[in-house]
Amino acid sequence: MRTLQLQRFAAGERTERATPRRRQEARKEGRVARSPELTSAVAFAAVLVALRILGPAVWGEWENLIQRDLGGSALKSWTVEGVRALMATQVMAAARIMLPIAAVAAVIGLAAAVMQVRPLFVPQLLLPDFQRISPATGWRRIASLQGALEALKSLLKLAAVVGVAYTSLASLAHQMINLSAAELDAVPGILGRAVFNLAIRVACAMVVIAAIDYVYQRYSLERSLRMSKQELKDELKETEGNPLVKSAVRRRARQIASRRMMQNVAKADVVITNPTHYAVALAYQSDTMNAPQVVAKGADFVAQEIRRRAEEHDVPLVENPPLAQALYRTVDIGQEIPPDLYQAVAEVLAYVYRMRAKGRR
Incomplete structure (x- = not known):
């Protein structure tokens, strides 16, 4: 014998999909589906790709810079002013060398953020909200079911990344055993490639996890925007007027x-x-x-x-x-x-x- 779920017919049960008007109002309030992890993961992957393409040129320029500034350092008098000038020169040169890679990361990260939410500016979010910094409010948010789910999600992300890193380091350990037989000049290249491969695997894992998180965020937003039948009727009255x-x-x-x-x-x-x-x-x-x-x-x-x-x-x-x-x-x-x-x-x-x-x- 089937039992009827009468609660599904209750006026307050939110079982209906959100209307375009409700979605627009939520967007004006800044309630959109987005995953910060996806932005950071895509930016990290973009940095690795940029290093793969621009890495040889960056490393060659850095070698020339070190040889120029430190090659004849033994003949120079090491003074406080000289060291300060040398450090300032090195820092400025390093910033100039790394600027293209940083620009790639910034552009790709911004594009990933915009693709998630489309161009959106919410001035209300720029205003300080003292309830967010209230200890009581923060504790209630942490102790709530949503806070527990967020903590569990963060632990799962960390476990996945650590697992990928561990397996990569395990394979790297086998390569380290063979380094004793390699020539000294080849060791930096071998280590560099191993570390880069490790970073690539971690980046891929981060992108996959962040994509899953973005899908979850969209699902969570859809659930939060659902409407009851009474809310649909009220909105219809507001938009089209009272039928009577x-x-x-x-x-x-x-x-x-x-x-x-x-x-x-x-x-x-x-x-x-x-x-x-x-x-x-x-x-x-x-x-x-x-x-x-x-x-x-x-x-x-x-x-x-x-x-x-x-x-x-x-x-x-x-x-x-x-x-x-x-x-x-x-x-x-x-x-x-x-x-x-x-x-x-x-x-x-x-x-x-x-x-x-x-x-x-």
Whole structure:
């Protein structure tokens, strides 16, 4: 026997996907899916790639710099001022040499951050929030379930990186045993390649872990943005208006339009009827209109009201069912009749004008 989960139908249960408006409001508040670890991991991988490409040139320039400044140091008098000048020169030269690699890391890291959240500027986040630095608030955040999950996630990340580093160091240890048989000049190159391979593996592990974290952040954000059925109804009322109010407005608009239409019946030249189901009032002024114009039309009760108004204002009534139906179905109020009805309407107007000339209704 199946049991119904009635809580799923509760008004407060957040089971509905977030609307575009709710997502936009959350974005304005800075609530977006992002993983800082992904930015740092991609930047670290970019640094390694830049070192792989630019490393030989950087190392060669550094060797020339050391030979130039320290090659003849034995002949120089070592003074405090000389050492300070030498250190300043070395630091500035090192910064200049490493600048391209740092620029690559900065650009790639910025691109990774922008790709996660797209261009976003939230001035509210620049203001100080004293609740964040409150010890009580911080302790509640740490002791909460979310804090425990974040701590567990950090431990898993650390364990994964340490595991990759350990396996890489284990393979590096086997290489160290063979260094005794290598020539002394080849040792730095062997060690450099081993360390670089270790860094590459760690970077790959960091990128994979950060990508998983980014997927989790998106999932967590989606869950936090979910809405209840009542919230959906409230938002619909705010964006589109209360249905009852909208219905009342439409009803009022129809009443105003109907009243204005009935007032136009008095200005009509003729009312063509079906005889009881349809009524269409036409007006024609040769100096301002290219063709006769429908000033009022209706069916059933509205048609009866149009005929009554026409009789009150001595507007001629002409019974012509095919023409009345054609006008009612094809011409809107305020529009001129189509050319294919010119002949039929002209005959009706000519008949009306003849009757007026004879003094008959």
